[in-house]
Amino acid sequence: MRITVIGAGAWGTALAVAAAQAGRDVLLWARDAAQAEAMARARVNARYLPEVTLPPALRVAGGEPAGLQVALSGTDLVVIGTPMAALRPWLAWLAQALPACGRAEVPVVWLCKGFERAQPDAEYGLLGHEVAQQVAPALRVGVFSGPSFAREVAQGLPTALVAASAEPAVRAALVAAFHGPALRVYANDDMIGVEVGGAVKNVLAIATGLCDGLRLGHNARAALITRGLAEMTRLGVALGARAETFMGLTGLGDLVLTATGDLSRNRQVGLRLAEGLGAEAAVHTLGHVAEGVYSARTVAQRARRLGVDMPITEAVVSLLDGALDARGAVERLMGRDPKAE
Numbered sequence: 001m002r003i004t005v006i007g008a009g010a011w012g013t014a015l016a017v018a019a020a021q022a023g024r025d026v027l028l029w030a031r032d033a034a035q036a037e038a039m040a041r042a043r044v045n046a047r048y049l050p051e052v053t054l055p056p057a058l059r060v061a062g063g064e065p066a067g068l069q070v071a072l073s074g075t076d077l078v079v080i081g082t083p084m085a086a087l088r089p090w091l092a093w094l095a096q097a098l099p100a101c102g103r104a105e106v107p108v109v110w111l112c113k114g115f116e117r118a119q120p121d122a123e124y125g126l127l128g129h130e131v132a133q134q135v136a137p138a139l140r141v142g143v144f145s146g147p148s149f150a151r152e153v154a155q156g157l158p159t160a161l162v163a164a165s166a167e168p169a170v171r172a173a174l175v176a177a178f179h180g181p182a183l184r185v186y187a188n189d190d191m192i193g194v195e196v197g198g199a200v201k202n203v204l205a206i207a208t209g210l211c212d213g214l215r216l217g218h219n220a221r222a223a224l225i226t227r228g229l230a231e232m233t234r235l236g237v238a239l240g241a242r243a244e245t246f247m248g249l250t251g252l253g254d255l256v257l258t259a260t261g262d263l264s265r266n267r268q269v270g271l272r273l274a275e276g277l278g279a280e281a282a283v284h285t286l287g288h289v290a291e292g293v294y295s296a297r298t299v300a301q302r303a304r305r306l307g308v309d310m311p312i313t314e315a316v317v318s319l320l321d322g323a324l325d326a327r328g329a330v331e332r333l334m335g336r337d338p339k340a341e
């Protein structure tokens with residue numbers, strides 16, 4: 001099976017490594033040709049995943065999208081491993097490029113977890129499947145998600161992921177590409193639920209990082225995770241997801257991992273906010289994308305439009321906007337009126 005992974009950040013690289021180690025024919029495509037050349041030569045992604053040696057079979061190339069056209073004609077699966085902000089242009093490009101080389105049927109999946117920032121002419125930001133409906137409605141698409149730190153996957157540590165798509169062929173392609181001794185891949189047809197879980201858990205991980213940074217204790221952390229799961233589920237159901245999806249790997253599973261694991265960049269943002277850093281400085285010091293910072297406002301905005309109550313998300317937005325400080329956010333959450341669970 002031939003797989004093309006677009007985006008050579010931590011996660012695109014980790015999955016490319018995992019698939020190559022499992023014997024698949026993998027091309028990893030970096031945005032920057034010079035970065036690709038350096039990776040191919042040194043056999044390491046020094047900027048984004050320095051702990052892991054690239055297997056000899058993994059091919060690395062990069063540059064302008066047009067350079068990828070030839071490789072596309074022989075690929076069986078395209079994986080977009082960029083941050084959410086780059087999903088739209090890549091889907092739009094693939095919607096032209098795949099049919100142009102006679103590969104219109106090839107499944108295209110993405111790894112990003114978030115809501116896109118609102119386009120200039122749009123009222124609110126979109127999830128990946130909504131972006132695909134706009135710019136690539138004829139492509140066969142899906143999302144690959146679940147609790148997974150890039151470093152652990154690249155090191156071959158046991159991980160379970162979810163292949164989500166409305167199309168059985170896309171789910172089957174993801175299972176064929178990645179399922180193996182260290183990586184279990186479960187299939188799910190609830191793409192909305194899987195995408196909402198992946199986007200909202202990042203916002204909630206910022207809140208939990210903040211809570212732990214302020215040393216508010218284990219009770220508070222458990223409360224945040226549980227009430228966070230409730231607000232994630234409310235939004236997802238209002239957007240058309242199935243409630244049970246949020247009890248699975250891409251809901252509860254990814255929320256627990258990201259909220260409690262120190263490898264999480266979103267949790268690290270919360271920890272830095274607790275130290276008194278502003279949102280911009282907190283992200284800057286990470287050197288990686290923290291999607292929760294970009295998605296939080298959209299999550300709150302879409303929830304408000306649907307009449308869904310998301311107090312933890314609202315507190316994170318106020319914090320990121322500088323309208324509340326860390327202590328003020330906690331006071332606001334604890335000062336809410338009593339209500340039924």
Ligand SMILES: NC(=O)c1ccc[n+]([C@@H]2O[C@H](COP(=O)([O-])OP(=O)(O)OC[C@H]3O[C@@H](n4cnc5c(N)ncnc54)[C@H](O)[C@@H]3O)[C@@H](O)[C@H]2O)c1
Nearest residue numbers: 007008009010011012031082083086112113149150288289
């Ligand atoms: N790192 C993880 O453990 C992990 C796990 C699961 C999901 N994700 C999700 O995967 C997505 C990518 O995260 P990451 O950790 O790889 O980010 P990262 O910060 O490590 O790297 C981002 C990469 O995207 C590349 N990029 C940015 N714009 C691009 C474009 N237009 N075209 C091609 N490449 C572009 C950058 O050059 C960089 O290589 C995020 O949405 C994240 O939430 C990450």
Ligand SMILES: O=P(O)(O)OC[C@H](O)CO
Nearest residue numbers: 146147148263264265266
């Ligand atoms: O490092 P984070 O916070 O982007 O989280 C990484 C993965 O999404 C965890 O599943």
